[in-house]
Amino acid sequence: MASPPPVSSLRALSRAYPWTTHVLWGIAALIFAGDAWLVAKRVSYVRETSRLREGMSAVERARIDAALASDSNRLQVMIELARRQARADAGLHLSVAVDSGVLYLEQEGAMLRTTHVEIGRDVWVRTGRRDSLRITAPRGTRTIDRLEDDTAVVLSGGTVIYARSSPDTVTAVRPGSVRLEPADFQVLRPNLKPGQRVYFY
Helix, strand or coil, X not given: XXXXXXXXXXXXXXXXXXXXXXXXXXXXXXXXXXXXXXXXXXXXXXXXXXXXXXXXCHHHHHHHHHHXXXXXXXXXXXXXXXXXXXXXXXXXEXXXXXXXXXXXXXXXXXXXXXEECEECCCEEEECCCCCEEEECCCCEEEEEEEEECCCEEEEHHHCEEEECCCCCCCCXXXXXXXXXXXHHHHHHHHHCCCCCEEEEC
C-alpha cells in the first residue's frame, strides 16, 4: 500500500497552530504596508525637495546639502524649507514660528499682523494597553481643512489653532495645537478660509 504524500512543514505548522500562523501573516502584512507607506513618503519628500531646490541660490543649496548629510539635521531642513515656502507664498497665509511662539498673517512676503501664541508641549498619549502615540508641535506645511464657528481652525493632520476659552483659563494648551487670545482670534478669523496654507517653522 502506497504511503500518503508528505505534507509540507509550513502547512503542518499552520494546521498545528492556526491562530499563531494567522497572527504572523498579519504582522507580515503590516510590515509590508508600513514599508510601502515609507517609500511613498520618501518619493513625495524627494519631489518636494527637488522642486524647492530649483528656486535656491548655490549658497542655499550648499547649506541644505550639508544639513541633509546628517540625520540629526533633518528637522532643521524641514523647518528651513517651510520658512522659505512661507516667504515665497503670494497668497494670504499664516506662518507660525514654533520656538518663539509667534503667529504671522502674511501675503507676498509682507507681515500683515503679528500675534503671540502658545504651542502645545510634546506628550506621549496612550492609545492601548501597550501602545502609545507621541504628539509633537507641528512642523512643515499644513492647509486649513475647516473653520469651527468662531473658536477654532482645524488643519490637515489634525492640528488645531483655537482661541482661549476665557482670559482666566489656566489649563494647558492641547498637545500639538496652537492657542491664542480670543481678541486676536476674532481679528484673524475673517481672513481665513479652507485651503489656505499654514507654515510651521
